[in-house]
Amino acid sequence: MLASNWLATVLAVVLALVLSGVLIAAADKAVQETATYLFARPGDFFGAVWTSVSSAYVALFQGSIVDTSASTLTRMIRPITETMTVSIPLIFAGLGLGIGFRAGLFNIGAQGQIILGAVFAGYVGFTFDLPPVVHVVLAVVAAAIGGGLWAGIAGVLKARTGANEVIVTIMLNNIAVYLVAFLLTTTAFQRGDSNNPISPPLNSNSLFPLLLGSGFRLHAGFLLALATAVGVWWLMNRSTIGFQFRAVGSNPNAARVAGISVNAAYVWVMVVAGALAGLGGAAQVLGTEKVLTAGVAASFGFDAITVALLGRSKPLGTVLAGLLFGALRAGGFAMQARTGTPIDIVLVVQSLIVLFIAAPPLVRALFRLPAAGTEPPVLAVSPSVKEVGL
Structure with missing residues (x-):
C-alpha cells in the first residue's frame, strides 16, 4: 500500500x-x-x-470549501476554515501513524492516544493559572507526554515480549475510552456546577489563539500541525533516528546486523507516534472544544489510519489527506441539510x-x-x- x-x-x-x-x-x-x-x-x-x-x-x-451562495465574505469562506479546523487532529494522528507504518508497526491506537493527550492537556488547562504563552506551551507538552506514554506501553510490550501491537493498541483504545469516562466523574475532572461528565472550562491563557478572529473556529493548532509535518519530514529523512526507524521497517534482521537496536526502535517509534497523536488531543481541547468531554476524540483516531494510508505515510501526503477528510466531515452536514x-x-x-x-x-x-x-x-x-x- x-x-x-x-x-x-x-x-x-x-x-x-x-x-x-x-x-x-x-x-x-x-x-x-x-x-x-x-x-x-x-x-x-x-x-x-x-x-x-x-x-x-x-x-x-x-x-x-467556499459557499458561493453566501451573502457575506465571512459566510463564504467559513467552510474552508471549518475544513482546516477539523483536519488538525487528523493531521497530527496521521503523522504519528505514518511513522509507525514506515517503521513496520501497525499502530492503530491513535484513538486512545488522542484521548490521553486531551486528558493531560485538559487537566493542565483548567487546573493551573499561568501566563498566556507558558500555559499553552505547558498544556501542549503535557498532551505529547500523555499520548507518548500511552503508546509507549504497546512499544515496550512489543520489544520485551513480542506482543502484537495491533491487539495491544486496540485494547488500549478501549481502556482510554472508559478511563476518560471515569475521570469525568471524579472531583478532579468534573465541573462543580454540573452532574454531566464534563470538565471545567479551560483557562483562557491555555487556549490556542484564533487565527481569524471570533467569527471563526480556526486556531493556531493548524499552524502547529503544519510545522509538525515539516518536523516529521526532517526526522524521517534527515536524522539518524529516522534512518534507524526506516531501516527497521524495511528489514529488521538487516538492521539488527548493522548494529541498530530493533527493540529500542520499536519503543521510540511508538512513543513518537503517540506524542504526535496526543497533540491531536491537545488541538481538540485547547482549540476546538475548549473543554474535556468523553467524546473529545470522536472517531479521529480511526479516520487517521486512512489518512496515513492515503498520504502514503509521507508528511505532505498526510496533510493533504487530512484536509480531504476534513472537507468530507465539514461538508457532510451541509450536504445533508441542503439536499437531504x-x-x-x-x-x-x-x-x-x-x-x-x-x-x-x-x-x-x-x-x-x-x-x-x-x-x-x-x-x-x-x-x-x-x-x-x-
Whole structure:
C-alpha cells in the first residue's frame, strides 16, 4: 500500500466518489420514480440522476470549501476554515501513524492516544493559572507526554515480549475510552456546577489563539500541525533516528546486523507516534472544544489510519489527506441539510477509499495501469535485424 504511486491514490478517491454517487442516486426519490418508466422516457431518469448527484456534491463543496451562495465574505469562506479546523487532529494522528507504518508497526491506537493527550492537556488547562504563552506551551507538552506514554506501553510490550501491537493498541483504545469516562466523574475532572461528565472550562491563557478572529473556529493548532509535518519530514529523512526507524521497517534482521537496536526502535517509534497523536488531543481541547468531554476524540483516531494510508505515510501526503477528510466531515452536514442526502454517505466515501487504498492491484487493473516499480516494455531486436544493420 505504501509503495503505491500517486496516480493510483488519486484514482482510488475518484472511484470512491463515483460509487458513492451511484448510492446517492439510488437513494433519491426522484430517481426511484423515474426508474419505473426508464425505457419510455430515459431522459427523465438520467436527468434525475444528474440532478441528485450533482446537487449533493455541490452542497458538499459549498459546505467544505467556499459557499458561493453566501451573502457575506465571512459566510463564504467559513467552510474552508471549518475544513482546516477539523483536519488538525487528523493531521497530527496521521503523522504519528505514518511513522509507525514506515517503521513496520501497525499502530492503530491513535484513538486512545488522542484521548490521553486531551486528558493531560485538559487537566493542565483548567487546573493551573499561568501566563498566556507558558500555559499553552505547558498544556501542549503535557498532551505529547500523555499520548507518548500511552503508546509507549504497546512499544515496550512489543520489544520485551513480542506482543502484537495491533491487539495491544486496540485494547488500549478501549481502556482510554472508559478511563476518560471515569475521570469525568471524579472531583478532579468534573465541573462543580454540573452532574454531566464534563470538565471545567479551560483557562483562557491555555487556549490556542484564533487565527481569524471570533467569527471563526480556526486556531493556531493548524499552524502547529503544519510545522509538525515539516518536523516529521526532517526526522524521517534527515536524522539518524529516522534512518534507524526506516531501516527497521524495511528489514529488521538487516538492521539488527548493522548494529541498530530493533527493540529500542520499536519503543521510540511508538512513543513518537503517540506524542504526535496526543497533540491531536491537545488541538481538540485547547482549540476546538475548549473543554474535556468523553467524546473529545470522536472517531479521529480511526479516520487517521486512512489518512496515513492515503498520504502514503509521507508528511505532505498526510496533510493533504487530512484536509480531504476534513472537507468530507465539514461538508457532510451541509450536504445533508441542503439536499437531504444521508450523512452516512460520507462514511461510505471514506470506507471505499480505504477499500481501494488497501487494494492497489484492483485500482491498477480497473484503469490498466502498470504495476508499481515496473518499467515500460522494451521491444526486443531479433538477430536477423542486427545482422543487416537495421
